[in-house]
Amino acid sequence: MIRTLGIVATICGVLIVTAYEGTLDAVIANKKIALERAVFKVIPGAAKVNEYWASPTGVAPATAAAPEGGVKFYVARDAAGQMKGIAAEGAGKGYADVVRIMYAYDPARQVITGIGVISMRETPGIGDKIYTDQAFLKNFEALDVKLTTDGKALAHAVKVVKHGTKQNPWQIDAISGATVTSKAIGKGINDSAQKLLPYLVPNLDKVGSK
Amino acid sequence: MAIPGQKIPSNIDELLEGLWKQNPVFVMVLGMCPVLAVSVSAVNALSMGLATTFVLVGSTLLVSLLRNVIPREVRIATYILIIATFVTVVDYLIQAISLAVYDALGAFIQLIVVNCIILGRAEAHASKTPPLRTVLNALGMGAGFTIGLLALGSVREILGAGKLFGVTLFGPDFQPWVVMVLPPGGFFVLGAWLLLFNWLKTRKPQAAQPAEGHVHGA
Numbered sequence: 108m109i110r111t112l113g114i115v116a117t118i119c120g121v122l123i124v125t126a127y128e129g130t131l132d133a134v135i136a137n138k139k140i141a142l143e144r145a146v147f148k149v150i151p152g153a154a155k156v157n158e159y160w161a162s163p164t165g166v167a168p169a170t171a172a173a174p175e176g177g178v179k180f181y182v183a184r185d186a187a188g189q190m191k192g193i194a195a196e197g198a199g200k201g202y203a204d205v206v207r208i209m210y211a212y213d214p215a216r217q218v219i220t221g222i223g224v225i226s227m228r229e230t231p232g233i234g235d236k237i238y239t240d241q242a243f244l245k246n247f248e249a250l251d252v253k254l255t256t257d258g259k260a261l262a263h264a265v266k267v268v269k270h271g272t273k274q275n276p277w278q279i280d281a282i283s284g285a286t287v288t289s290k291a292i293g294k295g296i297n298d299s300a301q302k303l304l305p306y307l308v309p310n311l312d313k314v315g316s317k
Numbered sequence: 318m319a320i321p322g323q324k325i326p327s328n329i330d331e332l333l334e335g336l337w338k339q340n341p342v343f344v345m346v347l348g349m350c351p352v353l354a355v356s357v358s359a360v361n362a363l364s365m366g367l368a369t370t371f372v373l374v375g376s377t378l379l380v381s382l383l384r385n386v387i388p389r390e391v392r393i394a395t396y397i398l399i400i401a402t403f404v405t406v407v408d409y410l411i412q413a414i415s416l417a418v419y420d421a422l423g424a425f426i427q428l429i430v431v432n433c434i435i436l437g438r439a440e441a442h443a444s445k446t447p448p449l450r451t452v453l454n455a456l457g458m459g460a461g462f463t464i465g466l467l468a469l470g471s472v473r474e475i476l477g478a479g480k481l482f483g484v485t486l487f488g489p490d491f492q493p494w495v496v497m498v499l500p501p502g503g504f505f506v507l508g509a510w511l512l513l514f515n516w517l518k519t520r521k522p523q524a525a526q527p528a529e530g531h532v533h534g535a
């Protein structure tokens with residue numbers, strides 16, 4: 108009995124390893140394409156993407172292991188290597204599951220210039236308005252994420268407000284009927300920007316061009 | 318299934334069993350969890366159907382080849398190990414083919430392990446049948462499952478999103494019937510298909526024996 112089980116387990120092990128080795132390259136290539144697509148969607152005109160870590164010790168290309176407290180961000184460049192913008196991921200708890208988004212950051216104006224949804228399981232027809240509702244997407248054309256003068260945090264936390272009550276450029280006007288999903292995006296951006304920007308802004312010159 | 322006195326079915330019958338007579342979705346009503354959950358669009362339904370077919374064919378073939386060496390006491394554990402192996406393989410394959418489909422199917426790929434159609438086939442069929450007939454039967458069952466999923470997926474996508482395989486079918490005035498892509502819609506469409514299939518099945522014997530005086534549509 109033990110010998111039979113051993114044989115079966117060996118066959119299964121060989122099958123799994125073969126499948127893993129055989130698909131690994133394609134999976135990595137797919138992940139890269141998916142990442143590029145997500146970045147290019149929020150930063151038009153970009154041609155390639157470099158990954159970086161931002162941490163209390165500065166920024167470094169994401170070829171090495173993650174530094175302690177590191178936050179990943181992506182620098183989008185055009186074909187000539189000029190920086191077109193910076194993108195980063197945010198995630199917030201939505202109605203059904205975590206909503207993961209990619210947002211574009213414009214370092215010159217210190218604003219967020221666009222968002223794209225990476226993954227979500229929100230209710231079709233309600234929560235998915237976050238990428239179809241044009242009025243909601245207008246919130247992210249110039250969402251204010253300026254840092255305080257000491258550069259330790261955002262001057263104004265990104266906040267989701269009730270539909271129709273947006274007054275300041277750091278507020279997000281929620282979608283009426285999809286408040287929970289709207290709030291997930293606001294929280295995702297806020298959590299990510301509060302961590303990333305204080306590390307990133309002092310080191311912007313290091314990722315400027317390459 | 319070679320029960321004494323019963324005619325051994327031909328290879329064609331083996332293949333057709335899962336497509337019609339024992340269709341896993343419409344007749345046996347097995348594996349309803351993935352059927353209802355992933356059939357929100359035709360693409361998802363097709364991918365899930367193909368993934369399940371792959372696991373079904375692979376695992377039943379292996380079970381059938383090993384049917385004389387697997388000890389009876391640990392047969393279920395062995396089947397689960399074999400099925401889990403093929404699910405892991407298909408998991409990697411889907412990731413390599415399309416990450417979008419992988420994200421859309423989510424946990425339901427891993428949950429193929431506990432799909433009762435597969436364990437049911439391994440125990441009831443593959444463990445007593447030679448490899449060729451097992452593979453034919455598994456192919457039929459897989460195709461039947463895929464067709465069932467597609468039947469649900471296309472109806473739900475057409476009604477709930479106005480599309481089929483991602484192609485918009487109607488003009489801009491079409492109001493999507495959103496409930497159809499929500500969980501209740503899955504039950505509505507499944508109920509409607511089961512109704513249709515059972516009606517077709519009960520109608521046939523009546524039509525064959527008109528002499529008994531059955532009123533049509535009774």
